[in-house]
Amino acid sequence: MTAKNIQDFEVVPFYFSSDSTDPHDLFIKEHKVRKFDIKKPPGKTLFVLNVPPYVTVEALKDVFASAGKVQSVTFQCDDSDDTNELFGFKTAFVVFTKRPSLLRALKLERLTLPNPHNILLGMSKWIHEYNSTVYNHDKLNEEVNIYIKQHEKEEEEKKLAEKEVDDEGWTVVTKKGRNPGLSRKESVENKLIQKNKIKSKKKELKNFYTFQLKEQKMNNIIALRKSFQESKEKVNLMKKMRNFKPF
Template identity: 50%
Template sequence: MTSESIQGFKIFPLMFSANCTSCHNVFIKEHTVRTHDEQKPSGLTLFVLNIPPYATEAGLKNAFSNVGKIKRIILEDTAEDQRGDGFKRAFIVFNNRESLLKALKLQKLNPISSDIRPVKVGLEKWIEEYNKGICNPEELQEEINTFMAKYDEGNQNQKEETLEDEEGWTLVTKTGRRPGLSRKESLENKLNDKSQKATKKKELKNFYTFQIRESKMKNIVDLRKKFEEAKQKVQLMKQARKFKPY
């Protein structure tokens, strides 16, 4: 069977299995780009278009198994395909240039499903995908335990016991990341002086607060005393009939 060509692509009929009578055409050519891409290197990469939805990486390895070892297969959805029918494109990277040239000279492709690497489709594929989506409780619990152990260890390493003085300064104690490291004497003296000044300032502030409170109480007492005196004066004026409010 001789493959046809169109716009630089060679056309190959791709069968699902050896017993399958129908096939699907795919288009292949060497992948060349101006910029270097480590994942899709020039001279080693085969570009394949119009790959059917049921094809997998294992299936493409079956199709090109006669040309040489494959390093990687990058299977992508076709971005320009707006039909949503699941057709894909692939970049097949071979280990050497000879394998790529041999792939371009092929006359036909192997079926994508073989006895060694069968490709599951239909109900069998859906069941497998569903089972893969179910989380294993033991594996999940082990993953959670590992994560929490790392989290607790990180917190333990970063934990520092801190105190704040009255001015908002943070005093770091010796139980931080390096508990064996003691402070210098000059630093200790500065911290002690600052703590003593803060204590005196607090005491002075409290004294002023007490003085203001006492002053307010005295004013209230004086006002009440004057009010009572005024009431008594008004009462005496009423009794003497000399009260003239107007």
């Protein structure tokens, strides 16, 4: 079989296996560009079009290994080797270690995928894809049981953390929530009450409101009257005790 030529491209039939009868056409030619690219050296790079989406880098290396040692294979717009997830036909650059290998590749009349790659096609491919989406029931059951046990353990730890036992054996319920507080024991309650009283005294403002000023004035007047009355009574008592008689 002689390879066809279409617009500077050599059309080479590509067979998925040695016993395959229906080939897929690949379009190949020497890669020549003005701009130098170290990943695609001139004189050693083969430009390949119409590469099937399920052909990987390693598979394409083995396909062209019959022409000579392949240095690297890259797909356009993808620098990684993981191309199994790409969809649609791809463009590849096959770099040989020597130029004679490139020239031999351009004269190949057919290309065959080696057996070790085992690419699934047609009904076998669809069955494999479907089976891969079905979850293993035993594995799912095991994961669910592990999750339930872990959840029950965490709930028990939360319940124990929310309860405390005092010196007399009584269960003391503590504050719940994200920021649990102190247990409400009698000693703690007294300390909190005393602390709140001190804070309230510090915060109290004297003679700030009008009614406070009025109360302060009334208290001062009452105190003055009481002091005057006491002084008056004391003077009268002193007069009586002296028995003063000027005439």
